[in-house]
Amino acid sequence: MLKWTDPNASGTTCNSSAEVASIYLSSKLYCQDKELSTGLKLWKEYCQGISTPLLDLSGISVNATPAYLSSLSTVDPYRNKSISLTSPVLLTRSYYDISFRSNSAFYQALPRSIRIGWSVMGYWGSILVIGMLHRLWTYTRSAHVGSDDAEHGWHSRASPNKRNLASLRHYFNTHLVVPAAVRSYHQRRLWGCSIPNRLELLVVVGFWVMCIILNFGFYDIFTPNTRYDFNATSLSPKLSALTCSLRYQTTAHQVWKYVAQRTSVFAVACLPWVWLFAGRNNIFIWLTGWSFGTFNVFHRHLSRLTVLFAIVHSIAHTVVETVYSSSYQEDIKTLWLKFGIIAVIMMSFLGGLSFPYIRAKFYEAFLIGHITFAFILIIALFKHTAVLGTRFYSYLWPVVAIWSFDRSLRLVRLLYCNLRVSTNRGQRIQTSTAIATYSRDTGVIRLDVTVRGALTPSPGKYFYLYQFSTWRGWENHPFTVGTYTSIPKSLQTPSYSTAVGVSGLSPTLEVPVNNIGSIEQNSISSSSPLGEVKTSTKNTTGLVFWIRPYDGWTRRLQEQCLESSSSKQISSNTYQLRLSLALEGPYGHCLPLHNFDTVVMVIGGTGISTAIPYIHDRISRASLSSSSHYRKNSPISKIMLVWTARNRALIQEICDGQLADALLRGYFEASFYCTESNTIENSTGNIDEEHKQEKMTIHWGRPDVEDIIFSAGKEAQETNTRLAIMACGPAEMADAARRGVHSALKNGCREIWYFEEAYGW
Incomplete structure (x- = not known):
């Protein structure tokens, strides 16, 4: 100077x-x-x-x-x-040129970082566009398969281009889409961590690599630089004592400054995507057809990178303010720096609460902390970035909009599912009612919910359940709809509601087993073959959920049933509770299983609630077999159910009720497995004799899922048919099903699709 x-x-x-x-x-x-x-x-x-x-x-x-x-x-x-x-x-001219370049680089650094930060938008936008195009192509191809290939076969008339496309698809399915990223771990945790499949991992790793390269490269660093040259007296006492050259001081100063700037931009640029991918009402779930679990994988990795960027930004900025300047003591008194510190702390808390162990063991703390800390974080970021004007508001206001949209739509779903304005004088406002029935024999809670208004969910739909009357009324958990019934307005009496609430359309209504199938058929008659949701002001809807008590809310619901039951109910090992519940939904998507010749359902425990609606949908479609249009749009010829449950009683109850009609159908095959040996040894003879005509056989132990799927794939390959595998059950079973599909793909079976119904944390 x-x-x-x-x-x-x-x-x-x-x-x-x-x-x-x-x-x-x-x-x-x-x-x-x-x-x-x-x-x-x-x-x-x-x-x-x-x-x-x-x-x-x-x-x-x-x-x-x-x-x-x-x-x-x-x-x-x-x-x-x-x-x-x-x-x-x-x-001098030489000094002017150095000064001009130095100031130009200094003032262009932030705009350049903001432009580079748009790569976050470009990356995820490209991924979503690919997903939407793939969904459009899949939908178009499914319609084509349903209209033509169902009658004549996919390969019989396939053109060379189609065969090449099928080969490419088979390659991607074999090496990217189906197999897990690390050995066979996907639903199972490896060292406490969830493992994405290879395609998800490829997307996530690509984003990590892009962010690391862009955050620690592409800086205009040079010496001499008039913006960063200084005398030793301007350094902190520790650094001024070091015998380092001016060139090193200048270069290091620039690196710390630009890294602090770039990481701050990327941290804020990731936030809209973090909020978008975390929401239940993420519009891209609808547009891409990807599951909530897939977006949850993206959400978690985006969040981790955001926290990492925020921490690196705070460290780098602290170094600039303390080592290369003496302004930290003054800046710490300003609001923008105080709120910046608060924002980093909130991000760190959010990241810490998201560890799998904490999330699983202390879910309520995770949920409350997530909402509270996220709210404080957004306010702190508005205050922190205000020192730079409104240039960062283009990242923050979308977060507010996404959160508001998601919460508003959740509120709309709650009101729509649970409140009805009636014209009757007696009760203007009608709400949903529910009856929980816990059976010690099955170890399962059957929850029958009567929804005001004929809301008919298609297969694959699930609802979030609230119990607002408890002190944890905010707590909600997702459950798949097992069956749904349309109750005519003329039958909506208290006695009928009670009967249906106890066991739906089950032997409680004193209906013979051989007639249950026809009643179940009537109960789903309002369900369209294409599975859309219909509403009517004349009927109410009965939804049935099967819930196995674990910890948390399901355990408390079981205890409520045990505490409120009469002596008559206790003598029959059945405990019943009438309660007030609210539903939010429906969420989820209907799988196109009707486009396949053969469907193999690998089910575990209460995962049967996922399979039953698809089985009923098949029965409903079969009733329209006289229509030529239907024949073109339903090539399915066989459904094979492989269901494993803990005890015989649950299998008995479902087979006597929801599966009674299906067991009489020629295209339906079922294999039942029970993991508790004493329940089989005491009653195998009675069950086999009673259901011999219904093809019901219960095996002890667990099925060889991989071998079953591999054999089905080999048969599909030999008969040139399309095969769908749907898995819903424990993590070990789902991963075994994935391995079986992968083995079939590697063996050359091209027309095999894998669908995994699981809720991802």
Whole structure:
């Protein structure tokens, strides 16, 4: 830095006559007219900002003749640091070029980082566009398969282009889509961590690599740099004691400064995607057809990167403020820095609460902390970034909009599913009612919910259940609809509601087993073959959920049933509770199982609630077999159910009820497995004898899922048919099904699709 001797100046570049004249004359000599006018404007704004008006330049401008400029001495500040100047001088051309580049790089750093930050938008936007195009292609192909290939076979008339496309699809399914990323772990946890499949991992790793490269590269770092050169006295005491060169000091300073800036941009740029992928009402779930679990994988990795960026930003900024400057003590008193510290702390808390162990063991703490800390985080970020104007609001306001949209739609779903305005004088406002029935024999809670209004969910739909009457009324959990019934308005009496509430359309209504199938058929008659949701003001809807008590709310629901039951119910090992529940939904998507020749359902425990609606949908479609249009759009010829349950009683109950009609159908095959040996040994003979005509056989132990799927794939390959595998059950079973599908793909079975119905944390 040059030293100026001016007794009337305050040590700034605004009121020292010699320094002001030198700056102006050097700019006049080296700058274009437009550059000069822009620079003067910024110079005046700077002086006004420090409350020191800029000296009048009119007199200096008049004297800036070529002759006067040629008479001035030229000075290079790098070589003349010890000279005290009392009169105007000119900067050397070389120093001007260095200074120009230094200031240009300094002021362009943030806009450049913001432009690079748009790569986050570009990356995820491209991924979503690919997903939407794939969904459109799949939908178009499914319609084509349903209309033509169902009658004539996919490969029999396939053109060379179609065969090439099928080969490419088979390659991707075999090596990317189906197999797990690490050995066979997907639903099972590896060292406490969930493992995505290979395609999800490829997307996630690609994003990590892109972010790391863009955050720690592409900086305009050079020496000498007038924005970062300084004397040793301006350093912190520790650094000034080090024997490091000025070049190293300048380079390190630039690196810390630019890394702090770039990581802050990326941290904020990721936030809209973090919120979008976490929401239940994410519109891209509908547009891409991807599961909530897939978006949850993206959400978790985006969140981790965001926390990492925020921590690196805070460390780098602290180094700049403490090591290369002495301004930290002053800045810590400002609101923008205080709120920045709060934001980093909130992000760290959010990341810490998201560890799998904490999330699984202390879910309520995770949920409440997530909402609370996220709310504080957004407020802190608005305050923290306000020092830079509104340039970061384009990232923050979308977060508010996404959150508001998701919560508003959740509220709309709650009101729609649970409240009805009636024209009856007796009860204007009608709400949903529910009856929970816990059986010690099955170990399962059957929850029958009567929804006001005929809301008919298609297969694959699930609802979030609330119990607002408890002190944890905010708690909600997802459960798949097992069956749904349309109750005519004429039958909506208290006695009928009670009967249906206890066991749906089950033997409680004293209906013979051989007639249950026809009643179940009537109960789903309002379900369209295409599975859309219909509503009517004349009927109410009965929804049935099967819930196995574990910890948390399901365990408390079981305890409520046990505490409120009468002696008559206790004697029958059945405990019943009438309660108030609210539903939010429906969520989920209907799988196109009707487009396949054979469907193998690998089910575990209460996962049967996922399979039953698809089986009923098949029965409903079969009733339309007289329609030629139906024959073209339903090639399915066989359903094979492989169901494993803990005890015989649950299998008995479902087979006597919801599966009774299906067991009589020629296209339906079922294999039942029970993991509790005592329940089989005591009653195998009775069950086999009773259901011999219904093809019901119960095996002890667990099925060889991989072998079953591999054999089905081999048969599909030999018969040139399309095969769908649907798995819903424990993590071990789902991973075994995935391995079986992968083995079939590697064996050459091209027309095999894998669908996994699981809720991802």
